[in-house]
Amino acid sequence: MKVLLDLQYLNVATTGIKTYMMELARAAMSYPHPDIVWIFSHDPETQSADQTFKDPKSKIQRLNYHLDYFRWKEFQLPDLIKKHQPDVLICPDFVSPAASLPCRRLTVIHDAFFWQMPQNYPKWWRTYFLRLIKKGLKENTEIITTTEYSRKSLYKHLKKIYPMTVIHQVPKKLANGVDTVFLEKHSLENHKYLLHIGTFDKRKHLPLLVRAFGDFLKKTNAEFKLVLAGGAGQSVQMNDKPVVDALVAELGLQDRVILPGYVSDAQVRTLYEGAFAYVFPSENEGFGIPIVEAMTFGVPVIHSDQPALLEVAGDAGLSFNTGNQQDLTEKMILLSSDFDLRSSLLQKGFARSKDFSSKKFIEAFHQVLLSN
Template sequence: MKVLLDLQYLNVATTGIKTYMVELAKAARKYPHPEVHWIFTHEPEEQVKDEKFKQPQSKLQRLNYHMDYFRWKEFQLPDLVKKHGVDVLICPDFVSPAASLTCRRLTVIHDAFFWQIPQNYPAWWRKYFINLIKKGLKEKTHIITTTEYSKNSLLKYLSTEWPITAIYQAPKGLKNAADPQFLKKLELQPSEYFIHIGTFDRRKNIPLLVQAFWGYLQRTQSNKKLVLAGGPGQSKQMNDFPSVLKLVEKLGLQGKVLVTGYLKDAEVKALYEKAFAYVFPSENEGFGIPILESMGFGVPVIHSNQPALLEVAGEAGLPFQTGSLEDLTQKLILLDQDEKLRKNLIQKGKERSEDFSAKKFIDGFYQLILNPKTAEK
């Protein structure tokens, strides 16, 4: 059984989708199956290093990227399918070729954000991308998504002609040593800071976190800090980065809220290893990788009660009412003052993180690859 894994999108992918693609490729190699011959379109590590289209600075650069992506999906990828005599094509970036193919397709649609929150995307781009997604849903296609919440969300917007299966992904494997100087560079003390890692997309609700942290400081006189790691949102409509910087200044939180930008894996690992807690205030998620990363490092998690985050965290997180400033502030205070609760969350979190292994991740794919009837409606 020849399986072609499309890794082209790694040249621009960030955060969640990047992690998904890299960890899927790693799991395929770490846990080979005697009946499956994997073919990668690109070497993951090399494709991640390709800087040609990362963070385009002009409309021309963005146009060139979209043309390159279209050429890949509609001409080059179908050619590879024919060249290798592929039985199954896996596209982990929402889009499968519109061209007719002789093989089965496993297309990963991570969430329903394009339909649920249209205001976060440029209208023309959203229309174009949704059209690409739908044109690629043809022939023997099976949609894969990240959680039961995402599955149920997609069922509202896509034809029921295509079966959808939720496969839980594995978190990022931060195997290399942490940067021993990073906390010192930021003037952070162990267990004296909260963290949030991810892009400043509007749906992440980071301004709410900053306001809640300010309220927490006012009520507790704590010396803890808040570290916000990650880059700007992916479009002007989605980007809350400028708003967060203005809010930090308005509330006088300079030196208490640290905005670091994108970090290297060694720096991210250093943050996780010594953090007091991770805070995830997002209004909408398809999965929530940082929850599992945090729990794996023994870091308790405060998260919104958004369905996907509740599903991933199980009962191992401390939820608050999505969008509620007062409830989030109260949860920050509660975790700071209740050491027994914190230790309990740490223990439950470690146990929960073990449910999301690379082996289980790839086994979910093997189930669909090797059992074609599973993919039939």
């Protein structure tokens, strides 16, 4: 069986989808199957490093990217299929070609955000992208998604029922070594800070986290800091970074809330290894990679009771009512004062993280690929 993996989107992908694509390609290479031959549309490392369309500064640059993406999906990728004649095409970025294809399609739709949260996207872009997704769901199409929550959400919003399989993804492998200069620069001490890594999208509820952290400090007089690492939200509609900046100033937390911006893999590893706890207050997630990452490093996790996060964490996380600032503050206080609870969560989390391995990830794909 020949399988073509479409990696074009790596030239602009960030955060979760980038990790998904890179780790799928790496797992395919690391755990070969005797009955499957993998063909990559692009070298993953080279495509990921391509800067041509990253961080467009103008409408013209954004338009050029969309034209390039459309040209790839609708013309160049079908031509590649004619050349290699794969049995299966995997598109891990929501969109499969609208053209008729002579092979099975596995389209990865990571979540239902475009349907659930229309207010977070420019109207024209959301309409265009949803049209691309729907036009690619044709012929012999099967959908892969990341959690049971996402599967149920997609069935609710898609008008046609497609075969759909849940495959839990895996976090990226972070290089060994720590960046001690980074910790010194921000005056961070091991196990003296709470951590969140990710963009400042509105659905992440980071203003709620800042307010809860401020209340936590008032009620405990603890010497903790809060690190919010990551860049601005992906659009003006989605970006909560200005709100967080203003809130930090309003609450006088400039010395306690650290905003380092984007961080390197070495810095991510450094932050995980020194964190007292990871806090994930998001109102909506398709999976929640940071939960697994934190647990891998032996960091206890406080997370909202959003369904996908409950599914990923299992019984190894400390959940609070989504959107409830008081409950989040109470969970911070509980974790900081109960050593036995923290120790238990650490052990459970480390065990839970082993359920999300590259080997299990690719074996689940092998099972789907060989099922027909």
